[in-house]
Structures are given as C-alpha cells and as structure tokens.
Amino acid sequence: MSKKLAGYGGIGLALLVLTLLVCLGIGSVALPVKDIALIVLHRLPGVSGLIHPTWDPSFEQIILKVRLPRVLLGMLVGAALAVAGSGFQGVLRNPLADPFTLGVSSGSAVGASMLIFFGLQYSLIGAWTLPAVAFVTGALTLWGVMALARERGKIPTNSLILSGVVMQSFLGAVVSFLTAMSKETVNEILYWTMGSLSLRGWSYTAILLPYFLAGLLLVWSRARSLNLLALGERQAAHLGVNVEGLKLTVLLVSTLLTAAAVSMAGVIGFVGLVIPHVVRLIAGSDYRLIVPLSAIGGGIFMVWADTIARSLLAPTEIPLGVVTAFVGAPFFGYLLYRSKKQRKGMGA
Amino acid sequence: MIEAIGAGKAYGGVTALHGLDWTVREGEWWGIIGPNGSGKSTLMRLLSGVERASSGMIRVRGRQVEDYGRKELSRMMAVLQQEGMMPVPYRVREVLEMGRHPYLNWLGQDPKENVDVMIDGILEKLDLLDLADRHVDELSGGQRQRVALGQVMAQEPQILLLDEPTTFLDIHYQQQFMELVAEWRDEAGITVVAVLHDLNLAALYCDKLLVLRDGRAVSMGTPEDMLTSERIRSVYDVEPVIVAHPVYGAPQVLLSKAALKRNEEEGN
Numbered sequence: 001m002s003k004k005l006a007g008y009g010g011i012g013l014a015l016l017v018l019t020l021l022v023c024l025g026i027g028s029v030a031l032p033v034k035d036i037a038l039i040v041l042h043r044l045p046g047v048s049g050l051i052h053p054t055w056d057p058s059f060e061q062i063i064l065k066v067r068l069p070r071v072l073l074g075m076l077v078g079a080a081l082a083v084a085g086s087g088f089q090g091v092l093r094n095p096l097a098d099p100f101t102l103g104v105s106s107g108s109a110v111g112a113s114m115l116i117f118f119g120l121q122y123s124l125i126g127a128w129t130l131p132a133v134a135f136v137t138g139a140l141t142l143w144g145v146m147a148l149a150r151e152r153g154k155i156p157t158n159s160l161i162l163s164g165v166v167m168q169s170f171l172g173a174v175v176s177f178l179t180a181m182s183k184e185t186v187n188e189i190l191y192w193t194m195g196s197l198s199l200r201g202w203s204y205t206a207i208l209l210p211y212f213l214a215g216l217l218l219v220w221s222r223a224r225s226l227n228l229l230a231l232g233e234r235q236a237a238h239l240g241v242n243v244e245g246l247k248l249t250v251l252l253v254s255t256l257l258t259a260a261a262v263s264m265a266g267v268i269g270f271v272g273l274v275i276p277h278v279v280r281l282i283a284g285s286d287y288r289l290i291v292p293l294s295a296i297g298g299g300i301f302m303v304w305a306d307t308i309a310r311s312l313l314a315p316t317e318i319p320l321g322v323v324t325a326f327v328g329a330p331f332f333g334y335l336l337y338r339s340k341k342q343r344k345g346m347g348a
Numbered sequence: 349m350i351e352a353i354g355a356g357k358a359y360g361g362v363t364a365l366h367g368l369d370w371t372v373r374e375g376e377w378w379g380i381i382g383p384n385g386s387g388k389s390t391l392m393r394l395l396s397g398v399e400r401a402s403s404g405m406i407r408v409r410g411r412q413v414e415d416y417g418r419k420e421l422s423r424m425m426a427v428l429q430q431e432g433m434m435p436v437p438y439r440v441r442e443v444l445e446m447g448r449h450p451y452l453n454w455l456g457q458d459p460k461e462n463v464d465v466m467i468d469g470i471l472e473k474l475d476l477l478d479l480a481d482r483h484v485d486e487l488s489g490g491q492r493q494r495v496a497l498g499q500v501m502a503q504e505p506q507i508l509l510l511d512e513p514t515t516f517l518d519i520h521y522q523q524q525f526m527e528l529v530a531e532w533r534d535e536a537g538i539t540v541v542a543v544l545h546d547l548n549l550a551a552l553y554c555d556k557l558l559v560l561r562d563g564r565a566v567s568m569g570t571p572e573d574m575l576t577s578e579r580i581r582s583v584y585d586v587e588p589v590i591v592a593h594p595v596y597g598a599p600q601v602l603l604s605k606a607a608l609k610r611n612e613e614e615g616n
Contacts, residue, residue: 224456228446230436235429237398239503240422240450285437 001288008283012296019300020075023307024067028314031059039063069202071303073264076208077197078271078302080215080261082294085272086279087219087254090226090287091247092157099258099272102164102251106171107141108134108262113178113189131204131263138259141167142252154244157233160251194319195266197306204264215257216295222250223287230285268321270328271298271305281335301328349374349507349539350395354404357390364390365563367404374506377533377540379554379571381547383584387563388543389430392511395541396427408507422450426505430512430543433496435485440476440495441467443484447502470498474528490521497528508532510542514549522546526553551575551598559583575599 024040025031035055042051043064053060084099092101099105111133115121121130148163149155179189225246228236237243258272279293301324309323354367365387372378380388393399394406397413406413408425416424426447433443444467448458460466471477474494479487484495493513500508508529514522526549533540544550550557551571559566559574561583567574580588580601589602 224449224452227438228449230434230438231443231446232429232431232434234398235427235434237418238396238422238425238427238429239446239499240419242418286442 001286004283004286005289005292008289008293009296012293012300016075016296016300019303020071023071023303024063026307026311027062027067029059029062031063035059036063040068069205070197070200070306073200073205073208074197074302074306075299076205076212077261077265077268078275078298078300078305079295080208080212080257080298081268081272082275082298082301083212083216083219083291084254084257084261085298086276086287086290086294087226087250087257088272089276090229090290091250091254092161093230094157094161095277096273097161098269099254099261100168100267100269101161102145102255103141103167103171104138104255104258105262105267106168106175107144108138108259109175109193109267110171111137112192112263112266113175116189116192117178117182134263135259138262139256141171142255142259146251155247157247191319192266193321195268195321195324196309196317197265197320198310198317200264208260208264211260212257215253216291218253219250220288220291222246223291226250226287227285266321268302268324270321270324271301274328274332275301277332278335281339349376349409350541351407352391352394352404353407355391355394355401355406356403357387357394357399358402363563365394368565370558370565370568372539372541374539375533375537377530377553377555378542379550379557380541380543380560381545381550381557381574382560382566385562386560388560389511390563391560392427392509392541392543396425396509397421419450422503422505424505425507425509426500426503427509428496428500428511428513430515432489432513432516433484433492433499435487435492437483437485439481439483440487440498441471441480443495444470444498444502447499450503467502470501474498474501489516490518493517493521493525497525501532504536505538507539507541510540510544512543512545515545522549529553547575547580547601551600552593552596572599575601 021033021036024036025033038051039055039060040063041047042053081099085097088097088099088101089095112130115123115130115133123129125132145160145163145167146155148167149159151159175189175193179187179193182189225236225241228239228241229243229246231239233243261268275297276290276294279290279297283289283293305323305327306320308327309318309320312318350372352368352370354369355365356363356367357365368391380391382388390399394401395413397406397416400414408416408421413421436443438446445463448460448463451458451460453459468477471480474497476491476494476498479491484492487495493516510529514525517525529540529542530553532538542550542554544554554571556569557571557574558568559579566583567579575590577588577590580586580590587604589604590599591602592598593600
C-alpha cells in the first residue's frame with residue numbers, strides 16, 4: 001500500500017509541479033518555464049541567496065501578483081472538490097455521487113445570487129461578503145438536508161440522496177428565478193454560478209490552504225473505514241466501524257470543503273465526480289490511495305481547465321464550469337470505454 | 349456468554365420479538381429455527397448490537413451489548429450475514445486482512461505478530477490460496493461465502509453469529525461450510541449461534557436449538573427434544589415425518605406430499 005502510494009503520489013506530484021510551471025507561463029505575455037522556476041525558487045526561504053535575478057522585473061510582477069495566486073487558488077479549489085467528491089462517493093457508496101449531490105452548491109448559489117440581486121455583494125465585510133454568505137448558506141443547506149433525511153437518530157443513505165435532490169431542485173429554482181428577474185445586461189448571477197477564478201488575490205489562497213489541508217487529513221484518516229464501508233454498512237459495523245459517526249464526519253467535512261470551494265470560485269462541476277473515478281481506474285479501489293491522489297488529480301485538472309478558460313479565447317474568459325464539463329465529460333467517457341474493453345479482453 | 353433477559357423489539361407499532369429469556373453458555377453451538385417472520389433475524393441484530401432492544405436487554409459476558417464500543421465488541425464477536433460477502437473490487441487477501449480492523453491502533457498497526465502467516469493459514473484451510481490475488485467481484489457465490497468465513501476467522505472472535513449462512517450454497521458448499529465451522533469450534537472453542545433454515549443441518553451440527561414463532565420462543569433444548577412431528581407441524585404448518593439419521597441418530601425431517609392439499613381441504 002505505502003509503496004503504491006509513494007509511486008503514484010510521486011508521479012502525481014511531479015505532474016502537478018510541471019503543470020504549475022507550464023500554466024504559469026501561458027497568458028497574454030508568454031513566459032519561459034526556466035524564468036518561472038527561478039522566480040518562484042527565489043522566493044522560497046533558504047534558496048533565495050543562491051539565485052541571482054537575471055529575468056525581466058515585469059515578469060516577476062506578472063507571476064507573483066497575477067498568475068501565481070490564481071493558479072494556486074485553482075489548484076486548491078480543484079483539490080478540495082475532488083477530495084469532497086471521493087468522500088461523498090465513499091459514504092454514499094454511489095458512483096454518481098459528487099460534491100453537489102446533497103445540494104450544497106445550490107445552497108451557496110442561493111446566498112450568492114440574493115446578494116448580487118439586491119446589490120449587496122460588498123455590503124458587510126467588503127469583498128468577503130459574498131464568499132462568507134455563500135459558505136454559510138451552503139452549510140445551512142446540508143443541515144436542512146440532514147434534518148429532512150434523519151430517521152430515529154440514523155441517516156439512511158437513500159433518504160439522504162433523495163432529500164439532497166429535492167433541496168437541490170428547490171434551491172435551483174430560486175436561483176433561476178433571481179437570474180430571470182435580474183435586469184442587468186451582463187448577468188452577474190449567471191456568471192457567478194458558472195464558476196470563475198479571476199480577480200481573486202492572495203488572501204483567498206491563504207485562507208483556503210489551511211482549511212483544505214485540515215479537510216484532506218480528516219477525510220484521509222477515515223480512508224480505512226471507508227474501505228470497510230464498501231462491504232456494506234452492517235458488515236462494517238460488525239468489523240468495528242462506528243458507521244453513523246463515520247458517515248456524519250465524512251459528509252460534514254466534505255460539505256464544508258465544497259462550500260468553501262464554491263463560495264470562492266462559484267459552481268464548478270465535474271471535478272468532484274470525475275477525478276475520484278479516474279483515480280479509481282488507475283490506482284484501484286483503496287480509499288487510502290483515492291483520497292490523496294484525488295487531491296493531486298483535482299489540482300492538476302483545475303489548473304489546466306482554468307488555463308484554457310482564461311487563454312483560449314483571450315481576452316474573453318470562458319466560464320470555468322463550462323470548460324471542466326467540456327474537458328471532463330469526454331475524458332470520462334474514454335476511460336469508461338477503455339475499462340469496458342479491458343474487461344472484454346480478459347474473456348470470462 | 350450471552351444472556352437475553354426479557355429482550356424484545358418493536359418496529360413502529362409492530363412487535364417483532366416478544367420478551368425473550370435465553371442463555372448461551374461458553375462453547376455451545378445454538379441453532380435458531382422457525383418460519384419466515386418469526387423474529388430470527390431481529391434476534392440476530394439485537395445480539396450483534398447493531399440494533400437496540402426496545403425492552404429488556406442482551407448481555408454479553410455480563411455486560412450490556414450497547415455498553416461495548418464497536419471495536420471492543422468486534423474483537424469478541426464476529427457476524428456472518430446471510431448475503432455473505434458483497435462483490436467488492438478488493439482482492440481476497442485484502443478482504444481477509446480487513447477482518448483485523450478491530451485490533452488496529454490509530455496508526456493502522458496490528459499488535460499481533462505474523463499476521464501474514466495467520467492469513468496464509470486461513471487461505472490454505474479454506475482452499476483460497478489460488479484465489480488470494482483475485483478480486484472478490486470476480487468470484488462465484490460459493491467462493492465469496494468462503495471469503496466471508498475467512499474474514500471472520502481473521503477476526504479471531506470468541507463468539508460467532510451466523511445468519512442463514514448456507515442459504516445460497518449448493519449441498520457441497522453447505523456441508524463444507526458447516527464442517528469448517530465445526531472444525532474451527534473444536535480447535536478454538538468458540539461459541540456459535542446460527543440462524544438456520546435447514547432443519548436437518550441444524551440437527552446434525554447444533555448442540556441446542558431455539559425454536560421461534562411469531563416473535564416468541566416456542567421451546568428450546570436438544571435437537572432430539574425439539575424436532576418432534578407435533579412441534580414441526582404446529583410451528584411450520586407442514587406434515588412432517590421424523591426419522592433418525594442412520595449413522596448419527598440425529599433427528600431428520602422429511603416432508604409428506606399430501607400436507608398442502610389436506611390443509612386446503614380443511615379450509616386453512
């Protein structure tokens with residue numbers, strides 16, 4: 001297990017670093033990878049003395065002020081959504097579960113669209129008003145869904161999925177209503193719900209990082225129990241798993257990760273669904289691998305998706321949620337096709 | 349080892365099990381028999397602590413079953429469910445290792461040394477060595493049932509609960525399964541409580557039988573005392589013929605063909 005983790009994890013991290021370096025160079029001004037590496041290394045404590053600045057100072061401005069915070073935020077948002085997705089799939093034992101199954105994104109979207117509709121997005125605590133409100137309404141939605149599904153102190157998985165679907169359609173209708181009623185020509189609500197990473201500064205990244213790491217460790221620490229849960233809830237209980245506690249913890253942590261990601265970057269679909277599946281197809285069904293590898297994979301995927309979103313039709317930005325669905329869906333289809341062919345190839 | 353003291357369970361307004369008083373001593377093999385809906389599975393769920401008794405209590409080693417932590421209870425008691433092992437995408441060896449879960453500390457280490465040797469021994473005993481690296485979802489029902497048994501063996505319990513373990517097996521695997529459990533009991537001295545549909549297997553392998561009907565204990569005792577034609581007739585509503593096993597002398601239940609027809613004529 002740990003050998004496998006080191007192998008896949010090592011390759012994944014190498015790909016992640018490569019992705020960051022390449023994607024930092026793509027944009028209105030193309031920057032060479034070597035300069036990017038030196039600029040970033042120069043900023044690391046302990047290394048800075050060894051490197052002498054040989055690059056154009058404006059490059060450094062672009063990298064450190066504009067591109068790096070955006071790319072890192074994208075990485076964290078993608079990683080958070082993918083870890084949340086693996087958590088949801090593990091607990092709900094349903095391959096179609098994703099971070100939005102329980103209506104969290106719709107809850108966040110309702111909070112955000114209310115603010116935008118009434119023009120209050122900078123009212124309480126400045127630029128932080130919208131993310132804060134979206135986070136709170138997202139978390140409240142989970143509470144509502146759980147209250148709806150709860151039955152004699154337990155939360156049956158099927159009721160949970162159903163009440164999530166109900167909540168999602170209701171709140172989705174609220175968002176659609178507000179979008180339709182909004183009189184602006186450039187519809188800010190629609191734009192927000194389709195996801196974007198533009199114009200977020202370092203502060204977003206700085207807040208999300210510790211939050212994400214805590215969430216990742218919590219879900220990862222439950223990985224062994226999630227493996228046992230695949231045998232069935234009762235069988236897991238017979239093997240010493242506190243099933244209700246496990247479900248509650250993982251759902252709660254995954255939801256809070258989702259709410260944080262959505263409140264900062266809008267609703268970005270497909271990452272939380274596809275990445276854990278891709279990881280599963282490559283590395284197998286062990287959650288001790290799926291959780292950390294999903295974090296790496298989600299980060300890589302999101303950084304590329306955002307690079308495409310901001311550069312393909314520059315200066316126009318494509319909504320990020322559109323890109324992830326465009327890229328993610330066919331790729332997922334290909335993987336399904338391949339695993340189907342492999343199974344056929346094995347004969348019996 | 350296990351005591352039911354007035355243990356009952358109601359779902360909504362429906363009582364599935366009425367106050368049951370019953371004692372299982374260490375090392376005994378009990379069979380629980382009775383028709384569908386007689387409360388057998390309910391009793392198993394109470395014994396394994398996944399559900400709470402709504403009246404009375406279940407005590408395991410003198411302590412109420414709810415008072416044990418899930419891990420603590422799982423070190424003492426293993427359960428093999430009717431549906432056996434789900435077709436999960438894990439390898440056979442990995443699934444057996446999952447049986448060690450109740451013993452692992454928070455770092456995932458097993459205090460027992462040479463767990464691999466123990467797992468190998470179980471694989472060999474259950475004829476699973478060739479399948480050790482296969483995924484469980486590629487195996488047949490009978491093979492999966494052996495994997496399920498391997499997992500509870502790795503769990504090293506003192507009490508084994510079996511819920512209709514032979515339902516989906518053909519007679520070869522039924523007999524093999526019961527023999528493996530019997531052998532395990534002889535070696536490790538475990539206590540076994542098994543819900544069984546097959547009365548003849550129950551008579552051959554169990555020391556004692558508990559007969560349930562409509563959520564009540566009709567009777568309990570040795571197979572010879574329990575499997576009489578009157579009792580089988582009144583509990584199952586069939587016309588039985590009881591014969592002694594020609595080799596072991598244990599009672600065996602045969603059915604007569606006319607039973608259903610005569611019941612219809614009587615207007616039942």
